[in-house]
Amino acid sequence: MDHKSIKIRKANLSDTKGIARVHVESWKTTYANIVPDEYLNKLTYESREQIWINSIPNGCVYVAENNEGEIVGFSSGGKERSGKYDGFDGELYAIYILKEYQGQGIGKALVQPIIEELKGMGLNSMLVLVLKDNASCLFYEALGGKKIDELEVQIAGKKLTEVVYGW
Numbered sequence: 734m735d736h737k738s739i740k741i742r743k744a745n746l747s748d749t750k751g752i753a754r755v756h757v758e759s760w761k762t763t764y765a766n767i768v769p770d771e772y773l774n775k776l777t778y779e780s781r782e783q784i785w786i787n788s789i790p791n792g793c794v795y796v797a798e799n800n801e802g803e804i805v806g807f808s809s810g811g812k813e814r815s816g817k818y819d820g821f822d823g824e825l826y827a828i829y830i831l832k833e834y835q836g837q838g839i840g841k842a843l844v845q846p847i848i849e850e851l852k853g854m855g856l857n858s859m860l861v862l863v864l865k866d867n868a869s870c871l872f873y874e875a876l877g878g879k880k881i882d883e884l885e886v887q888i889a890g891k892k893l894t895e896v897v898y899g900w
Contacts, residue, residue, distance in 0.1 A: 739834075741842050744794040744807065746786065751804030752796060753781035759829035767866045772889035793850040797830065797839050806830035806839050810847035813860060818881065821899050823856035840872055858900060865894040873898045 744752065757776045764773060788794060788809060797806035808828040813821050825847055830839050851859055861878065863870055864886075878898030886895050 738800050739797050739805065739837075739839055739842070741795055741797050741839075741846060743846070744785075744789050744796045746789055748796050748804060748807075749782045749785040749789065750778070751798075752785045752794070752807045753778045755804055755807055755829050755831055756781045756785075756827075758831060762832040763829070763867060763869070764864070767864055767893065769889040769891050792826075793847055795843055795846045797834070797843055799834075805834045806843055808843035808847050810851060810859070812854070812856065818860055818897070818899065821858045821860045821881075823851035823854070823859040825859055825861040828861075840869075841876065844876065860897055860899040862895045862897050865896050870896060870898075876900075 757778055760768070760776055761773050785794070792809060792811045794809040795807060796804045798804050806829060809826045810824055811826065813824040814826075825844065828840060828843055830843070848859065851857075860881065861873060862884070863873060865883070878900055880896055881899040882897035884895045884897065886893050
């Protein structure tokens, strides 16, 4: 698969089903053996679709689509939500890519328009929260992210550590 055949564009409301599918499938592959199965098994396309119906009109959400027009990845971002990190005013909220499309440069291509939108909003720094056991920590480090914090979170009763990376 040649990532040059992948098109990155701003999401619109007709993309919600495709984004929801990538969201659920990516969680199931990325977080298997990290997040409890009971939680992963309860994820539905419908519930995730509702999240994106509400999010797309309000923010910067981008999709990656293949030659067939199928959404294979997405990213979203905006203002930093916690207010806990002085000097970090933007946030990469989410970036997910179907497993079979990972490792082809699509992630980097999906981060770029988020950075451009943040700059357009006058935000010159960004952070992202990532589960520590997630292999994508290496992706953020390769993009130059510096570890600035660790937090404890609970998902389905399991204590997990989130790493905060900043740029």
